[in-house]
Amino acid sequence: MPKNCNFIEKLREVGLRPTKQRVKMCEVLYNREKTFHFTINDLVKLLSEKMNQKISLATVYNTVHAFEKKGYLKEISIDSHKSYFDTNTSAHHHFFDEDTQELIDCDENDIDKINIKKNITGKKINSVEVLVRVASDNQTQK
Amino acid sequence: MPKNCNFIEKLREVGLRPTKQRVKMCEVLYNREKTFHFTINDLVKLLSEKMNQKISLATVYNTVHAFEKKGYLKEISIDSHKSYFDTNTSAHHHFFDEDTQELIDCDENDIDKINIKKNITGKKINSVEVLVRVASDNQTQK
DNA sequence: CAACAGTTTAGAATTATTATAATGTAGATT
């Protein structure tokens, strides 16, 4: 498994011990063509079902949050009941398909740069996030 | 209390029975100069402490969600742990002050109209929301 | 390869939200 070596180094870089649980998590998260959007639940299921890795919920929470704090994952909050993490940590925006509950990345050409004219004294801008909610045309709006 | 008559009518219009709990809630929510941003917790506290109205948590949840469904309140989800409601239901964007955990309305001059170039076939756009996170200049970023 | 600090784990605790079922009440009917 030559790829796992990268994960081990990646984990070390961020100050996390490369345990086998964390390496498995990295495989699930980062061994992908496209960026990955998931809820904690999705991730636990994937780990246990697809990867055959029984891993404690607490560990998943702890590690996901460690990744997030270190900037290896980004949180996108849809509503009070649904929160996703995104392996694409660059500044970018999202579509959310309310029919399929699917989160879709925008690339930088999809939305013009946001121009913010107001500034709040003494405060700097940490992030600017756009969420575009879409649903099929013939459906009642949320 | 002439103002409460408005609330009673407002409630009727949306198909909600104007019970005294709901009228009190309306007073708290809509008897204001500015729009009001609150969490369920904030609202319960306000009702019990300032308005002296002991009101069941379940009722607050039910009624807030009824208002939201009817379009009298708008939900803004900050992260998995913090969700606000906004009495300003027009399309508008927000600043979120990470120091004070305060939500601030943008008016339409603060941010240029968002231009979305991508469209997803068969889907219509329900809403476009921008959240600008700010924090004091001399503080570590979230 | 021993020792230590960080990690994992199951399960308990906490918090937020929703469901339930008994009681209460607004509004229509008389």
Next chain:
DNA sequence: AATCTACATTATAATAATTCTAAACTGTTG
């Protein structure tokens, strides 16, 4: 104004999501 009925409110229980805890375990360092 008394009565009725459907909808509301309430306290409490149930559920769900997340965090805490304490004991067992395991990378890492020397």
